[in-house]
Amino acid sequence: MEILLDCLPCMLRQALEASRLATDQTDLQEKIMEDSIRILSHYKEYKSSPDLCKAIHRAVKKHTCVKDPYAEIKKRDINAAKKILPDLLGFLKSKQNSLYWALKIAATGNIIDSAINNNGRMMECIEEELRKDFSICDLGHFQDKLKTAKSLLIIGDNAGETVFDRVLAERLFPLDTTYAVRSEPVINDATVEDAYASGLADYTKIISTGCSAPGAVLEDCSEEFLHTFECADIIISKGQGNFEALSGCGKPIFFLLKAKCEMISQKLGVCLNEYVFKHTESI
Numbered sequence: 001m002e003i004l005l006d007c008l009p010c011m012l013r014q015a016l017e018a019s020r021l022a023t024d025q026t027d028l029q030e031k032i033m034e035d036s037i038r039i040l041s042h043y044k045e046y047k048s049s050p051d052l053c054k055a056i057h058r059a060v061k062k063h064t065c066v067k068d069p070y071a072e073i074k075k076r077d078i079n080a081a082k083k084i085l086p087d088l089l090g091f092l093k094s095k096q097n098s099l100y101w102a103l104k105i106a107a108t109g110n111i112i113d114s115a116i117n118n119n120g121r122m123m124e125c126i127e128e129e130l131r132k133d134f135s136i137c138d139l140g141h142f143q144d145k146l147k148t149a150k151s152l153l154i155i156g157d158n159a160g161e162t163v164f165d166r167v168l169a170e171r172l173f174p175l176d177t178t179y180a181v182r183s184e185p186v187i188n189d190a191t192v193e194d195a196y197a198s199g200l201a202d203y204t205k206i207i208s209t210g211c212s213a214p215g216a217v218l219e220d221c222s223e224e225f226l227h228t229f230e231c232a233d234i235i236i237s238k239g240q241g242n243f244e245a246l247s248g249c250g251k252p253i254f255f256l257l258k259a260k261c262e263m264i265s266q267k268l269g270v271c272l273n274e275y276v277f278k279h280t281e282s283i
Contacts, residue, residue: 001244007049018060022069035059050215050245068185077160102171109164135274152177153232157239159190162198169203179204184212215245
C-alpha cells in the first residue's frame with residue numbers, strides 16, 4: 001500500500017511518543033524529532049508506511065541506545081490479556097459459531113492497549129467490542145479453505161493481542177499453524193519473546209519474519225519466513241501495519257483487523273473502527 005500524506009503527521013507523533021518513552025533528556029528527544037523530520041521529508045523513497053516507520057524507530061534507538069522503548073508496555077499488555085484469557089475462552093464456549101467468534105476475539109485483541117488505559121475497565125471494553133459484528137467477514141471462503149488446508153500462517157501484530165490470537169490458534173488446532181512476529185522490537189509489536197510469553201507455542205510454531213518494520217515488508221523478510229509465506233495453504237494477516245505492507249502483494253491473504261484510521265477504512269470500504277475479516281479476492 002502506498003504511503004499517504006495522512007500517514008506523515010501520525011508517524012511524527014509516534015516518534016515523539018517513542019522518544020519520551022526511551023529517554024527523559026530533552027536534547028535527545030530534540031535530535032530524534034529532527035532526524036524524524038528529515039526521514040519523513042524523504043518519504044517517497046520508502047516502500048510503505050511500515051518501512052518508513054522502521055527508519056524513524058531506528059533513529060530513536062540510535063540516539064537513546066534503548067533497544068525496546070515499549071518493553072514495559074508490552075509486558076503489561078500481555079499480562080493483562082492473560083488475566084482475562086479464561087473470560088475469553090468462556091465467551092467463546094458460549095457461542096454456537098465458534099470459528100466466527102474465535103476470529104472476532106483475535107481481531108478485538110487489537111484494542112487491548114486502549115482498553116487497559118480506560119480506567120481499569122478492560123474487560124468491559126473488550127466485551128463491548130466483542131458484541132460488535134464484523135462489517136465484512138469472508139467466513140464462508142475461509143471455511144472452504146480449511147476443508148483442504150494442511151498449513152496456516154498467522155502474521156502477528158501487537159504484543160498484547162498475541163494472547164487473543166492464542167484463542168484462535170487453539171480453536172484451529174491441530175492444524176499445522178505458524179505464527180510470525182517482528183525480528184526485533186518496534187513500537188508495541190510482538191517479537192518471538194512476546195509470542196512465547198503469551199503461550200502461543202502450545203498451539204503454533206513461532207518464527208520471526210526477519211523484518212524489523214511494524215509490518216511484513218516482504219523485500220526485507222528472511223528466507224525462512226518467505227518459504228513459509230509461499231507454502232502456507234492459508235495466510236491470516238493481523239492488523240493495519242501488515243495490511244499496509246502486504247496489500248497488493250499478489251498472494252491470497254485473509255486480512256483480520258480493526259480499521260483504526262480513516263485511510264485504512266476507506267481502502268477497505270468500511271467505516272472507521274469497524275472490524276474486517278477480508279480476503280484479497282474481495283478487495
